[in-house]
């Protein structure tokens with residue numbers, strides 16, 4: 001059984017000027033011990049989705065769909081049960097360590113807190129456990145007596161990881177765990193997380209703008225654009241043989257020294273991600289897509305099997321993996337070289353991978369697909 005299943009999850013923020021559809025119809029699965037990376041530009045909905053998993057969103061956020069953690073519906077949990085689940089079964093490492101620690105409390109007290117709050121240890125046992133956790137994250141036990149300001153950014157992030165591990169959760173959610181760190185320290189922290197989850201058999205959901213980092217750490221990758229997952233598959237396939245043009249652009253993006261990663265545009269892509277309150281018609285990516293067809297401005301293709309059947313499930317939401325739907329002519333900006341994407345998908349396949357007969361455009365609309373699969 002999956003440790004985590006997301007079924008058609010949407011998150012909408014209500015603000016003074018209207019509704020912000022930050023996450024739209026996301027379905028994902030995570031097996032025990034599996035590491036899933038979620039990639040996408042700033043504003044694609046990654047953090048909103050991560051926070052929704054443990055119901056950590058502000059009150060103005062409305063979450064729809066189902067989030068099943070070990071078969072239990074997180075959205076239906078009573079408050080007491082939810083508190084027990086947080087930390088003890090699933091914990092989260094937030095962006096930027098310096099924001100996560102209380103500046104006036106010693107490190108050791110902060111790491112011990114979830115153990116004490118959840119009644120998992122007496123104070124003496126908690127002290128022993130804190131020493132053990134500090135060692136696991138590469139810090140000496142005496143650091144338990146330090147205050148956060150006495151540690152470097154990388155050390156503080158190690159403390160956050162120790163806190164996340166404290167109650168031996170089955171799932172860790174790491175939202176941009178290395179954003180505020182310099183490149184060398186980033187690599188060390190990422191290696192630490194990778195080793196710890198492997199040695200403890202913990203499942204991981206980690207979020208980043210950087211597809212190459214995620215490909216190195218994770219078994220599977222989900223690429224988000226404008227609130228939707230546009231590609232989902234085995235890491236090496238999504239990174240090296242992406243089927244969605246947005247994933248290809250993300251895979252080709254390299255940080256430049258001095259560029260804040262959050263401001264970095266994927267290579268070869270002009271423009272910015274769309275305003276979620278004013279999404280383009282059809283495929284949300286089509287105005288920036290180098291291989292868009294005319295049909296893309298009216299057609300929002302669902303995720304569709306796109307990978308090699310022997311490599312595990314791989315889906316992409318692009319008309320180029322649905323040759324049966326590509327009746328529109330190429331948009332003027334498409335170059336013949338870029339249009340090499342045309343043969344990316346092979347024959348159109350049904351949900352179980354079977355080759356399907358050519359369908360009309362209408363059958364690819366989201367509502368119709370829902371009817372087809374219900």
Ligand SMILES: Nc1ncnc2c1ncn2[C@@H]1O[C@H](COP(=O)(O)OP(=O)(O)OP(=O)(O)O)[C@@H](O)[C@H]1O
Pocket residue numbers: 013014015020022040041042043044045046047048049058060262276
């Ligand atoms: N509290 C909020 N109220 C209203 N809109 C919000 C709120 N938080 C996020 N949003 C909007 O939801 C969308 C998704 O934001 P989110 O932070 O989840 O994206 P992200 O991919 O994690 O970006 P980043 O990488 O910059 O953290 C954005 O358009 C953002 O402006």
